[in-house]
Amino acid sequence: MLEARHLRIVRAISDTGSLTKAAVELGLTQPALTHQLHRMERLFGGALFIRDRRGARPTPLGLHVIERARFVLPSMDALVREARILAGGQDTAAPQIRVATHASPLPVAVVAALREVLPASQVSMRTEPSAQRQLELLAAGALEVAILAEYPSLPMPRPVEVVVHEVATEPLFVALSSRRALAAEQEVELALLAHESWILAEDADARSAEYLRQICDRVGMTPKIAYRVTSQVARDLIARGLAVGLFQPTAAASDGVVFRPLKGSPAELRHVIAVRAGSPVARYGAELAEAARASYWAHAARSPVYRDWLNRRRAVLNRM
Known part of the structure; x- marks a missing residue:
């Protein structure tokens, strides 16, 4: 049985x-x-x-x-x-807080915030790259918190069992070899990458390929997705000039690889904290999102290329 x-x-x-x-x-x-x-x-x-x-x-x-x-x-x-x-008994077990996350600068801050607001809880965390899967697990009661990302033009559904708090929307930068001529540019035209081989991380969200094709279609090009590999292999291929890829602007630098903004910021990613309605965490969703937001901007400040992009953007907005 x-x-x-x-x-x-x-x-x-x-x-x-x-x-x-x-x-x-x-x-x-x-x-x-x-x-x-x-x-x-x-x-x-x-x-x-x-x-x-x-x-x-x-x-x-x-x-x-x-x-x-x-x-x-x-x-x-x-x-x-x-x-x-x-039955009149007492459930003395500590609350179980199960967290799923994708690759982002947010998880440590969220876990630390959970320890603050629910000090008696038992927190566990695992990686789940699919935002759709995270939301399904939340709705089914298999998670309490999800740290996920979505593409603004391909938004995820919002199940009634899930409360969503937006953290930040960021531009996605292109990663390319530091030896390439385009590496000297402050910003790169997406159309200039029409003949490149593109990389997707092997654990990337299922919608990442669809999104890359969507943004490339806007400039009349079809991306050649040649590699689905680990992050380290991706960086090695890029450093050798064999491929390019979209990366979060807070991604850590590595030898031979540079990150450059795309002109007009055609590619974006929205970071989200989602909590299960009715769970012990639900009332603290806004606090978790605030902790995640602070962590995000702290990481942004440590990225020179992203920091310069933000300063240029603020300057443009101030002149408007």
Whole structure:
């Protein structure tokens, strides 16, 4: 018979990518966890993970079970808490605050703010690059907080179960080799990149390719998306002059790579803090967004290229 603890095992293996790490996280011995996993695989009728020296990766069947587990477990936990309260008992467990984030300068500040406003809570965080997925998990009760980003021209839906606080909207800069002639320009015309090979991060949001094609279409070009690679490989390719890519303006500098604004700022990204309505965090959403905003602008101030762009923009606005 399937039990909640079985689903927790599957989720832990997926989150950690390792049976050994999952066993430590759950307080089990590895043989005990392996035995439970074999029982589940017999129950479901197939392997849930491919196990090799790289760790444990979900099979298609495993992905299906994991996805359902992420929705079912929070509902089961909530049922137990509510039942204890209705029965006159006391739920003494510390609030569980589950946070998902994409790559951004915001997560540390948000976690620190959570520690301030909910000091007794247990905060956990994991990376989830898909904004759509983050919102689905929030709406389903599988997360309390999401740190996500959306493209203003491709806005994400706003489920009624989710409260959204906007943090900042930034221009996206183009990353290119410092040896390129365009690196000497203060700003780069997007149309001048028509024949370049473009990079998308391997964990980029699913809409990133659609957005790149959208902004390129406005200047009559079709981007050649040649690489979907890790951030480090992306930077190496760019440094060698083999590719270009869109980056957040707060991205850290690296040897051989420069970031340049696109003329007219055709590409933008909006940073958002989303909280689940009715969760312990809901009342503090504005405070989390304010902490994230302060962190964002602190990172912006440390980027010379972004700082110069902001100063030029303020000067133009002041003359209007």
